[in-house]
Amino acid sequence: MNRTIVRLAARAILGGKRVWLLAALSLVLVAIGVGTAALGSGSSAASLEALQAIAFSTFLPLFGLIVGTGVIGPEIDDGSIVHLLAKPVSRHTIVQSKLAVAVAAILGxxxxxxxxxxxIMGADAATVLAFGVGALAAGAVYCVLFLLLSVVTRHAVIIGLVYALVWESLVGSVIPGARNVSVQQWALSVTASIAPDGVVTANVGVALAWFLIVAVVAVGTWYAGSRLRVLVLASDD
Amino acid sequence: MATLDVTACSRWYGNVVAVNDVTMRIGPGITGLLGPNGAGKSTLINLLAGFLPPSAGAVTLDGVPVWKNQEAYRAIGLVPEREATFDYLTGREFVVASAELHGLPDPGAAAARAITTVAMADAQERKVGEYSKGMKQRIKMASALVHDPAVLLLDEPFNGMDPRQRLHLIALLRSMGDAGRTVLFSSHILEEVEQLANHVEVLVAGRHAASGDYREIRRLMTDRPHQYTIVSGDNRALAAALVADRSTAAVSLDGDTLRVEATEFLHFAELLPRVARDAGVRLYEVTPVDESLESVFSYLVQS
Structure with missing residues (x-):
């Protein structure tokens, strides 16, 4: 971790218009909570199921895509990354620092x-904590994956969008066998293990889920650093 | 003292060869990298700066390869051609960040010194995104100088600079060259290179076309055969008169125009009006045929 890179990344991602998009999206999340509570469906379990569906299958992949690509993709695209790379700083340190900012943004x-x-939906403390831990786990994995994607390809946003919409939203919910390789299912498994019984159902064993989450974060972070080390800057001639 | 060595180095992208079997040594002092646009100058600078692996051959700084070697940046300062910086920072913040990333003991003081060197102190509190092209160039320069590097690589540093900024940069680079630093800058404008570099490397279509003292290269460029098309009152009489002189290499008549190839530029420029007057021929049109930079460079490649 390098404080200068953390500071620069935080300003890059929170200084521009992106911060308003992120703030608007998080307001929508809260508004869903308020709306469901106000409508008074009565059943807290049903509302939580809706929150789970919206937060885990749509919002987290989307946030991960915005901040995971946002902390490094634009710099690679416009070439300003050269000002970071022309320094005697480990490429792994650069990736880890940028990732820390992305995960902090997801957290907030x-x-x-x-x-x-x-x-707001009236969930008990254990359920709230479960949603928090699960969401953070999913967010961290998405950040790593999309940051890695940005280093590997210029089309990270398109590929990431297709992944988030098609894979996480559709394939995971339609094809049961694909759930083992769905970040969303890993996170739900973590959530289910913390929440009281019956609030959330998971399709992946909790031990396997934690293993996959940790493994993807660790390997993905390391690999992104290695790829950044051999990043070829496009030149005009 | 630092020396960059490019040894039998080639770089290709798919089927396109950008740098073709180039061998050169860049030592202390100022070296100008001259060549037309698309000659591979930026590719060569990216190779030297460790941002591109050679497809063949080697690029080393004092014997150590620069590719995949981030420690090399302790000795290298790079001023890239692309304008993109961190637009959300002020000029001072940008240079301070650079100093911090180099791990300098007092980043603030180092940044202040570099900013003063490029004469940007007055504008240092403004956002880099609001700078003019010349100012961006200078703040990138400050960022590259902040750790006092032994090697300075500049890709087309004069682009977008006004004459005053240009003079300032020339003076600055000169002082760095005099201080024993290895300074390499690229340009497609001969006059820029001539004003600044004692040593010139010419790159044309990816090939290392010429290397040496700028006067030598200048002579090669001006003493090449020049072609003119001439329209006059009596082409045939003029042709006969011209061909008698040693500076005329060839004449040909082509309908209403006379084509002349001259070997010595200055001599011919003086010869033509005199010969025309003596022969009583009126000149209507004298047009140099191949004065484009590309033709000058391609002549160098052939020789």
């Missing part, structure tokens, strides 16, 4: 709003 803009929405 997606994980906390999810927890707030759960509180």
């Amino acid at each position: 803009f997606a994980v906390l709003p999810t927890m707030v929405a759960a509180v």
Whole structure:
């Protein structure tokens, strides 16, 4: 971790218009909580199921895509990354520092709003904590995956969007066998293990889920650093 | 003292060869990398800066390869051609960040020194995104100088600079060259290179076309055969008169125009009006045929 890179990444991602998009999205998450509570469906379990569906299958992949690509993709696209790379700083340190900022952004803009929405829906403390831990785990994995994607390809946003919409939203819910390789299912498994019985159902064993989450974060972070080390800057001639 | 060595180095992208079997040594002092646009100058600078692996051959700084070697940046300062910086920072913040990333003991002081060197102190509190092209160039320069590097690589540093900024940069680079630093800058403008570099490397279509003292290269460029098309009152009489002189290499008549190839530029420029007057021929049109930079460079490649 390098404080200068953390500071620069935080300003890059929070200084521009992106921060308003993120803030608007997190407001939507909270608003869903308020709306469900106000409509008074009565059943807290049903509302939580809706929150789970919206937060885990749509919002977290989307937030992960925005901040995971946002901390490094634009710099690679416009070439300003050269000002970071022309320094005697380990490429792994650069990746880890940028990742820390991305995960912190996910925490503030997606994980906390999810927890707030759960509180508004009248969930008990254990359930709120479960949603928080699960969302953070999913957010971290998405950040790593999308940051890695940005280093590997210029089309990270398109590929990431297709992945988030098609894979996480559709394939995982339609084809049961694909759930083992769905970040969303790993996170739900973590959530289910913390929440009281019956609130959330999971399809992946909790030990396997934690293993996969940790493995993807660790290997993905390391590999992104290795790829950044051999990043070829496009030149005009 | 630092020396960059490019040894039998080639770089290709798919089927396109950008740098073709180039061998050169860049030592202390100022070296100008001259060549037309698309000659592979930026590719060569990216190879030297460790941002591109050679497809063949080697690029080393004092014997150590620069590719995949982030420690090399302790000795290298790079001023890239692309304008993109961190637009959300002020000029001072940008240079301070650079100093911090180099792990300098007092980043603030180092940044202040570099900013003063490039004469940007007055504008240092403004956002880099609001700078003009010349100012961006200078703040990138400050960022590259902040750790006092032994090697300075500049890709087309004069682009977008006004004459005053240009003079300032020339003076700055000169002082760095005099201080024993290895300074390499690229340009497609001969006059820029001539003003600044004692040593010139010419790159044309990816090939290392010429290397040496700028006067030598200048002579090669001006003493090449020049072609003119001439329209006059009596082409045939003029042709006969011209061909008698040693500086005329060839004449040909082509309908209403006379084509002349001259070997010595200055001599011919003086010869033509005199010969025309003596022969009583009126000149209507004298047009140099191949004065484009590309033709000058391609002549160098052939020789």
